[in-house]
Amino acid sequence: MATAGLRRVEQIMGTPISVHLTDPLPARRLAALADETFDWFREVDERFSTFKEHSEVNRFDRGELSIQDCSADLRLVVEACADLWRDTDGYFDAYATGRFDPSGYVKGWSVQVASDRLLAAGCESHWINAGGDIRARGGPRPGEPWRIGVRHPWQEDKICWVLGGNDFAVATSGTYERGFHVIDPYRSAPATELTSVTVVGTDLGRTDAYATAGVAMGQSGLRWLADLPDHEVGIITSDELCFRSDGFPVLPTEPAQRTSVTRSDLTGQPAPRLG
Amino acid sequence: MRRAAFAVLGTAIGASLLIGAKLGTSSTANPDTQVALEEETGASAAPSASAKAPAGGKKTTAPPAAAKKPPAKPAGGLKDGTFAGATANYDYGAIKVTITVAGGKVTDADATYPDEDPTSASINEGAIPKLRQQALAATSASKVNTVSGASLTSAAYKASLQSALDKAKA
Numbered sequence: 193m194a195t196a197g198l199r200r201v202e203q204i205m206g207t208p209i210s211v212h213l214t215d216p217l218p219a220r221r222l223a224a225l226a227d228e229t230f231d232w233f234r235e236v237d238e239r240f241s242t243f244k245e246h247s248e249v250n251r252f253d254r255g256e257l258s259i260q261d262c263s264a265d266l267r268l269v270v271e272a273c274a275d276l277w278r279d280t281d282g283y284f285d286a287y288a289t290g291r292f293d294p295s296g297y298v299k300g301w302s303v304q305v306a307s308d309r310l311l312a313a314g315c316e317s318h319w320i321n322a323g324g325d326i327r328a329r330g331g332p333r334p335g336e337p338w339r340i341g342v343r344h345p346w347q348e349d350k351i352c353w354v355l356g357g358n359d360f361a362v363a364t365s366g367t368y369e370r371g372f373h374v375i376d377p378y379r380s381a382p383a384t385e386l387t388s389v390t391v392v393g394t395d396l397g398r399t400d401a402y403a404t405a406g407v408a409m410g411q412s413g414l415r416w417l418a419d420l421p422d423h424e425v426g427i428i429t430s431d432e433l434c435f436r437s438d439g440f441p442v443l444p445t446e447p448a449q450r451t452s453v454t455r456s457d458l459t460g461q462p463a464p465r466l467g
Numbered sequence: 468m469r470r471a472a473f474a475v476l477g478t479a480i481g482a483s484l485l486i487g488a489k490l491g492t493s494s495t496a497n498p499d500t501q502v503a504l505e506e507e508t509g510a511s512a513a514p515s516a517s518a519k520a521p522a523g524g525k526k527t528t529a530p531p532a533a534a535k536k537p538p539a540k541p542a543g544g545l546k547d548g549t550f551a552g553a554t555a556n557y558d559y560g561a562i563k564v565t566i567t568v569a570g571g572k573v574t575d576a577d578a579t580y581p582d583e584d585p586t587s588a589s590i591n592e593g594a595i596p597k598l599r600q601q602a603l604a605a606t607s608a609s610k611v612n613t614v615s616g617a618s619l620t621s622a623a624y625k626a627s628l629q630s631a632l633d634k635a636k637a
Binding site for chain 1: 603613626
């Protein structure tokens with residue numbers, strides 16, 4: 193599955209960011225586009241990190257910077273966090289830690305902006321993966337979808353779904369990687385019932401926030417996620433039940449499963465859906 | 468005269484309700500008192516014998532039930548195929564559940580609702596989570612371009628599937 197193009201990984205914002213550009217552009221052009229992309233992530237880290245004392249976010253949080261004096265980017269982030277707080281019934285909360293910390297939105301949003309900029313610069317085929325949250329456009333070859341695995345929650349070297357698409361945002365939130373770190377703001381306790389929540393949409397900032405909110409909701413998140421307009425979901429509960437919405441863009445995984453389809457065909461039964 | 472009849476009827480209803488209530492409470496109270504008694508005997512046995520006594524008492528009742536169950540499951544193994552359940556009626560309309568069995572396991576379940584009545588169908592669509600349940604798969608990541616997962620830290624990345632994919636395709 194070797195794919196041409198440029199592939200690069202850098203550690204920024206405390207997370208690995210992988211970028212793959214596959215447009216048939218000169219190598220130097222692709223390298224310049226990758227440079228610009230990683231420069232953007234370093235800029236976001238400087239301005240939005242809660243760990244850097246003089247970041248714009250920290251100055252805003254301390255009241256040294258009024259909302260009018262904020263950059264357009266920070267104003268947009270503040271407004272988006274307020275919208276998401278409302279849209280998730282308060283389960284996505286940028287003030288959950290007692291201070292303004294929009295990190296849960298900034299990562300997805302910054303990847304979305306980077307992908308939008310690549311597209312505007314003529315790079316129509318690429319994906320960016322920031323610590324497991326992905327924005328993908330185009331494909332590995334013309335007419336082929338990107339194949340994105342969803343990590344198995346209990347087997348770190350396996351995947352449980354392969355998603356396919358030419359223009360989508362995929363975000364997964366869960367309890368398995370950093371422990372039970374998603375807090376239900378209403379109980380002030382870690383949410384444990386949904387082990388892995390994957391949301392597919394077109395805006396990665398929003399998609400990521402929905403996945404986090406779904407985990408925070410616990411069992412009631414199943415229905416809330418199922419009813420999300422314009423988004424598709426795949427959920428694995430702590431008791432290993434596996435759910436997905438009808439439009440969740442799963443691709444068939446292993447051709448070995450064909451045998452059961454053949455048998456069903458022979459017995460006249462409708463083929464089981466093993467997507 | 469009529470008034471007196473009503474009064475008699477009233478007291479009769481009242482009395483029957485009281486009796487009913489008493490029966491109701493006594494029937495629900497019984498298990499409670501039984502539980503309390505069990506606990507008391509357990510507690511009284513503890514000081515006289517060793518601390519193991521209450522646990523031993525419980526075990527004598529538990530194993531026969533536990534021993535009976537496991538063999539029953541393989542005997543009633545699931546047949547492969549697609550099965551539709553009978554239509555069940557709920558407050559918001561009818562629901563029909565269909566399951567698919569492959570290799571003796573339920574691989575798919577789907578709930579549908581008859582939509583002759585458009586109002587009831589729209590209520591149903593809101594009432595039932597539009598999710599499909601399926602078996603949790605575990606497959607190799609050899610044919611994917613990248614992997615989505617719960618947020619990776621820089622430290623966790625080194626041992627991750629994503630790192631392996633990045634190395635293989637750099």
